[in-house]
Amino acid sequence: MAVRGSGGGTDNNMRRTGFLLVAFFVFSFFSTLTASAQVPVRMRVIQASNVGQNIDPSLSDVHKELGSLFSFTSYRLLREENLRLFPNQPATIMAHPGRFMEVTLVGLQKEAAKLRIRVIREGKDILDTQVRLSPGRTVLIGGPRHGEGVVIYAISARF
């Protein structure tokens, strides 16, 4: 009797373990699918000007690119946002006073995320674009005036 009772307990434990393993796999599979349907995006708002020669230390990773593309002497990080974009759910950030940016994940392919980016000033779209952002690529949107310089938005996706 004792042996049979012990065996039944072992069977129950095995069944429970098996069930938990299956549940774990199912959960992992669906969490992977869910995770694959979102894109982490890094957005930085940079003020570029010719006043002084200050380079913000937090921009050291893009300073070389900025220096090769633009003739500004000073770059200052105004704001940084790390967003998780979900399909068709717009994320809005205040870019700088009077303007805000709306970013929407409109498509997710195997190697790139399709983002719709709108820069809105006083209710008017001063920019409406759709870009295909792959890992390692940075999209710089610049031009809007800010103080004595201009503002540059740096957008990159991290898959």
Next chain:
Amino acid sequence: MKNSCSTVSTVLEKYFDQEVTDEEKLLVEGHLQECPGCRDALKSMEEFRILIKAPVEEATQKEDFPWVWQKIERGIRQQEKLTWWQSFRSWLDVTPLFKKRVWIPAVATVVVLLFVTTQIILKKTPSYPEVSVVEYIESQSDNVMVYQLEEPKVTVIWLFEGPEEERTTT
């Protein structure tokens, strides 16, 4: 004769119950032809069986064993009303996968391998040559310029809000 009777008496009951071998059967039947005492003993056994069999059969026919049927019917009813969870549990009971402990590490290994494989398959790999990053672009108020580099991988979208901003780009 006495020795023969004592030998036969040990197998006489088996003979009566038809459980003897062919050799024993020949032995008993040969002895019965010569021994009236053993024939009487065999006859007594037959009479005793008839005596017992009749009342037992009569009692059996009268008795319908109601408690046995009740128990069987209850069992059938319970089996018919299985919930989905009971069905699932019974499925687990008959699944040989869970019968042996050796399957647990095997299943765990398969699960981990499947998990890792799924992660690798679903992982996005940047490997295609990009033709155009900007699919469309428009502005209601300003002029726009698009400039794309492959090394470094940078795409520049420049808005010309006013004539004074043009001199800031290279």
